[in-house]
Amino acid sequence: MGRWAPGGRGRLEVAALELYATRGYEQTTVADIAERAGLTERTYFRHFADKREVLFSGSPRLQQLVVDAVLAQPVPTPPLDAVVAGLDAAAEVFDGQRDWSVRRSAVIGANPVLAEREQQKLATLAGALATALEERGVVAAGARLAADLGVVVFATGFARWVGDGEDRPLAVVQREVLAELRAVAAG
Amino acid sequence: MGRWAPGGRGRLEVAALELYATRGYEQTTVADIAERAGLTERTYFRHFADKREVLFSGSPRLQQLVVDAVLAQPVPTPPLDAVVAGLDAAAEVFDGQRDWSVRRSAVIGANPVLAEREQQKLATLAGALATALEERGVVAAGARLAADLGVVVFATGFARWVGDGEDRPLAVVQREVLAELRAVAAG
Numbered sequence: 620m621g622r623w624a625p626g627g628r629g630r631l632e633v634a635a636l637e638l639y640a641t642r643g644y645e646q647t648t649v650a651d652i653a654e655r656a657g658l659t660e661r662t663y664f665r666h667f668a669d670k671r672e673v674l675f676s677g678s679p680r681l682q683q684l685v686v687d688a689v690l691a692q693p694v695p696t697p698p699l700d701a702v703v704a705g706l707d708a709a710a711e712v713f714d715g716q717r718d719w720s721v722r723r724s725a726v727i728g729a730n731p732v733l734a735e736r737e738q739q740k741l742a743t744l745a746g747a748l749a750t751a752l753e754e755r756g757v758v759a760a761g762a763r764l765a766a767d768l769g770v771v772v773f774a775t776g777f778a779r780w781v782g783d784g785e786d787r788p789l790a791v792v793q794r795e796v797l798a799e800l801r802a803v804a805a806g
Numbered sequence: 807m808g809r810w811a812p813g814g815r816g817r818l819e820v821a822a823l824e825l826y827a828t829r830g831y832e833q834t835t836v837a838d839i840a841e842r843a844g845l846t847e848r849t850y851f852r853h854f855a856d857k858r859e860v861l862f863s864g865s866p867r868l869q870q871l872v873v874d875a876v877l878a879q880p881v882p883t884p885p886l887d888a889v890v891a892g893l894d895a896a897a898e899v900f901d902g903q904r905d906w907s908v909r910r911s912a913v914i915g916a917n918p919v920l921a922e923r924e925q926q927k928l929a930t931l932a933g934a935l936a937t938a939l940e941e942r943g944v945v946a947a948g949a950r951l952a953a954d955l956g957v958v959v960f961a962t963g964f965a966r967w968v969g970d971g972e973d974r975p976l977a978v979v980q981r982e983v984l985a986e987l988r989a990v991a992a993g
Contacts, residue, residue, distance in 0.1 A: 697993035698990060699990055734926075734929075735922050735923075735925070738925040742921075761989075767961075771955065771958065775954065799947060801991050801992065803955060804955060804987060804988050804991035804992070
């Protein structure tokens with residue numbers, strides 16, 4: 620997920636992505652990132668727990684945005700539709716930082732340890748979505764499945780949206796994926 | 807996924823799971839595992855790349871089993887049905903090592919670094935399933951979605967199957983999940 624913060628935190632994020640993209644993730648140290656951002660290593664670790672987290676800084680806020688939007692859906696909305704409506708809320712944020720998202724995806728795709736962290740963030744998002752649906756009265760099993768399908772829609776839509784030649788808003792791509800997912804599920 | 811090998815490799819797997827379950831994953835060293843199995847650390851690293859892999863030894867063979875079964879489905883089988891038929895083939899193996907699977911799941915669920923590796927193995931399985939479907943003539947986008955939904959069926963079914971009081975075969979539980987997933991997708 621994306622980046623949010625201005626100031627020192629934002630400078631560290633920009634510096635990290637540039638170094639990971641040009642020099643490589645393994646070849647970059649936290650000291651390199653801090654130096655490029657004009658900050659100290661100590662400041663880095665005040666903001667981020669490790670070398671990976673700098674690319675996942677926006678995850679909690681984006682997750683909260685999605686969850687809030689799910690909870691705000693009219694009660695009779697079917698679970699998967701509520702989830703995708705929640706994802707639409709995050710999509711607008713991503714549309715505003717498209718170049719960043721494209722470069723970030725390339726870096727993550729090239730580094731298994733970053734991809735592993737991304738998978739973990741998606742699993743956390745699925746858990747939060749399932750909890751939100753349960754708060755709306757969806758039974759646990761159905762909530763979990765709708766959450767997992769929602770994450771498939773998000774991950775698939777996002778991967779297409781950062782692809783070459785794609786210039787539609789993320790929400791439009793996600794809706795396209797949702798329609799395809801429904802067709803595949805129906806067989 | 808499960809374990810397969812007899813002999814030294816199998817002894818290391820049994821020793822690792824017992825130590826991870828009783829002493830804890832973080833508190834166990836490779837030397838501890840080797841000692842309990844009556845082998846050397848060097849032998850451990852001939853079989854497994856790191857401290858986590860010992861619990862994921864069966865993954866490649868199980869994945870191949872699933873992929874082969876997918877490729878063996880009659881051509882007109884819809885993609886998601888072909889994938890779940892493939893998962894049925896692996897289900898029989900798991901049914902034969904239920905106690906092991908239950909204990910292994912508990913250990914993985916209690917340790918984020920193991921859960922992260924499990925997510926990675928599932929992502930690898932999804933990639934292999936998508937490739938298999940493309941070999942069957944399914945277009946890439948649909949193949950990827952059917953593969954991802956298949957992995958949701960597997961992961962969800964497996965989590966239920968290792969649950970308290972569940973004694974049905976894994977394939978039966980997977981089919982139950984597939985039916986629920988279809989209902990959730992349809993809205």
